[in-house]
Amino acid sequence: MAKKKQLGYEESLHKLEEILNRVEHEEVPIDQLTELVNESMELLKNCKSKLKGAETKVEEAFNDLED
Template sequence: MSEKKELSFEEAMEQLEVLVEKLEEGDVPLEQAIEYFQEGMSLSKLCHDKLKNIEKKMDQMLLDNGELQPFQIQEDEG
């Protein structure tokens, strides 16, 4: 039994786009459409999880003294 390689964010998005295009064509049998939808939901969750993981990493920035501090984007006031 071989392990399935984990997709990168970009690979998952590409596969998701292909599934959406197939579903938008409208001539997919119901059973196949359900399979595409389920696969699409899995890909969507994978992308969401990867983005959340990156967001957590971005929230932590190293200070000059090596301590971690939450990252905050400063907005212009005006």
């Protein structure tokens, strides 16, 4: 099975906004809503991971300046 391409932060955020807009403005069947919630959770995890990675890199950069 092929591995899914890891989305960037901006791509994930954009997909989350699209899902939110769809849920807010369309009638989404409950089965599809469950799928959208699951997809949203994965996108949120990805965003959190990207932000944590960026935070770590910034902290490392500042720590290098102090040395």
